[in-house]
Amino acid sequence: MNPLLALYHRLLDQHGHQGWWPLKGNYHPKDYSFPHNDLEKFEIGIGAILTQNTTWKNVEKSLLALGSCLSPSKILDLSDAQLQDKIHSSGYYIQKTKKLKNWANFFIKINHCTPTREELLSIWGVGPETADSILLYAYQIPIFVVDTYTKRLLIKENLISSNANYAQVQAYCESQLPRQYELFQEFHALIVENNKS
DNA sequence: AGCCAGGCTACCG
DNA sequence: CGGTAGCATGGC
Numbered sequence: 001m002n003p004l005l006a007l008y009h010r011l012l013d014q015h016g017h018q019g020w021w022p023l024k025g026n027y028h029p030k031d032y033s034f035p036h037n038d039l040e041k042f043e044i045g046i047g048a049i050l051t052q053n054t055t056w057k058n059v060e061k062s063l064l065a066l067g068s069c070l071s072p073s074k075i076l077d078l079s080d081a082q083l084q085d086k087i088h089s090s091g092y093y094i095q096k097t098k099k100l101k102n103w104a105n106f107f108i109k110i111n112h113c114t115p116t117r118e119e120l121l122s123i124w125g126v127g128p129e130t131a132d133s134i135l136l137y138a139y140q141i142p143i144f145v146v147d148t149y150t151k152r153l154l155i156k157e158n159l160i161s162s163n164a165n166y167a168q169v170q171a172y173c174e175s176q177l178p179r180q181y182e183l184f185q186e187f188h189a190l191i192v193e194n195n196k197s
Numbered sequence: 198a199g200c201c202a203g204g205c206t207a208c209c210g
Numbered sequence: 211c212g213g214t215a216g217c218a219t220g221g222c
Contacts (some may be wrong), residue, residue, distance in 0.1 A: 004210080052204040058220060059203085091219040127205045147203055165212095192203050 003159055004176040005165050008183070011190040018189035021047065021137040025060060032182040035138055042107050043070050044138040048130045049099045050090040061089040072104040099125030114139050136188070142181040144173040145188040149195040 001009075019027030021034070021044050028034055035041045046066070050059040065086040069075060075083065083097045092095060102123050110119070120131035128146070135141040146169045154160045161170055177183060 048203085049200085051207075053202060053217090054204085055202045055220075057202090061220095089219065091202090092205090092220085093218050095217060099205085125205070129204065133203080145203090188203085195203090 003116060003153075003157065004173060004177050007153075007157060007159075008177070008187050008190070011194055012186065015190055015193050018186060019191035020185055021133075021168075022056075032140075036187070038112060039071060041138040042072060042104075045103045045107065045130075045134050046070065046075075048133040048137075048153065049103060049125060050087060051094060052092070052096075052130065053089050054092070058089045062087040065089075072107045075100055075104040082174055087125050095125070099123075114141075117143070124191065133188075134172075136181060136184055140181045142174075142179045142184050144170050144177070144184055146170050146173070147188070147192070149186070153191060153194070 017029035019029035019031065020184075023034060023040050023043060035044060043063075044172070047059060047063065050062055063070070066075075069078060078086070080097050083100065084093045087093050087096055087100070102125050106115070106119075106123050115134075117131055117135060120126050120134060121128070132143050132145045135143050136145055146166050149159070150173075151164070151169055154172075155162050155170065160169055164172070175186070
């Protein structure tokens, strides 16, 4: 077993199955069938944008405040001021209001199709980690999500060099792991959980 | 009191 | 191009 796969199993033993992506506040350990519909896919994108450089705790408050507005058309029906108010706790609320509406417009435009990475990256407000999180958790595409924790951990474990960029870290991880979306989902969640404790 | 959160964009040299 | 200030709240 290679060092990265060994690290995955160590984290899994230590923290158990994480059941990401949380939907309506619910985790679903060992059930990799989610999302079950378009609305859940949309909600994953909302959460991925709101959690940019922000704790999930603050995002949960926003998602609760959004409540029944978690659909593309309802997000677009809100005025900027109304939406800003609902997502206030997530920080950067002016920018994130624009980002959420961009995601809603995009989601309507793709009309139930699976977006490509390039399409997602073309949205103002969606960068590499957000795009890859959407592809991995909303569309079950085995693409490795790299965040600051991932990089920090892999540097500490001497698996990558400290000046590696996003694409290089991602390519390394994908080359060392079986290409299974279930494993990729679990691994990223475990890395985040590992950094909380 | 500061530093950090499940980043991204714009702008700088 | 690679590097970085600005965005903003809440928790510790």
